[in-house]
Amino acid sequence: MSSTPVPLPGNVQNMAELLRVVAEPKRLLILDLLMQGVHCNCELGKALQLAPNLISHHLSVLRKAGLVDMERDALDARWVYYTINRAALDELNNAWDVFFGPARIQPRRPSCGPAGTLILDDEMDRRQHNE
Amino acid sequence: MSSTPVPLPGNVQNMAELLRVVAEPKRLLILDLLMQGVHCNCELGKALQLAPNLISHHLSVLRKAGLVDMERDALDARWVYYTINRAALDELNNAWDVFFGPARIQPRRPSCGPAGTLILDDEMDRRQHNE
């Protein structure tokens, strides 16, 4: 229960990119609908009052990010249906927890400024016991 | 364990705004450091290789979003220390789960297109039992 290895900032770029994709209001709404099940382009357009080309655009961004899958209708290939990529969603949820899970919050005093050099009472106690 | 009331899209705007704040790479890095404990402006600047005014800028964005608190040093008021706002973090985590929690994923066929009007086998079964 001791050394927390301080999560790697290499993931930060990936995480930021995913969050950027998700942070766009229209895309968040699309995801909100897709979480409730399969939708086609026209359906999303109606629900969001958005032109079909814009829906396409946002869906392609979501697909490139791996968050959304598409599938053509077996009977009429003109229709396309979109679904949440469950694996990607799980990954995103895990990554989120790694960053923002409350367990990561740690006590720490800054390493500079008066508060950094100041030796507090409890610190004195700690030093006396260790050395 | 039945009716999931379909989360309100009124929160969507707030959520998107918070995610936008958090999605910025430098800010995500700052949050990453603050999760590990208190930091002052100069410390963050050194860690991120960023000019102090940029740090200030991003911190002010984070503060306006309520995610970060600041506190002046009691001995030397020139130094400012920043911390994660625990309550805001908890709220953010809750909001995230409301949106992206896997439990929200629901089965659904689109309401338009062939797949929408098509009556599948299991649907036939369902109808026979209900009517």
Next chain:
DNA sequence: GCTATACTTCAACGCACATTGAATCATTTC
């Protein structure tokens, strides 16, 4: 008082990206 330090604010710049409208593609239907 004057200078140094820690941080903030301001104005200007530049770029990424959502939006728009038109054109294009791929199927299906007649």
Next chain:
DNA sequence: GAAATGATTCAATGTGCGTTGAAGTATAGC
């Protein structure tokens, strides 16, 4: 074949916002 439908792609536009560099604020030390 031609027309219609669902969806995508393209070029052009507008703008939000991160960045830059300089000026400003506040406190501390002399």
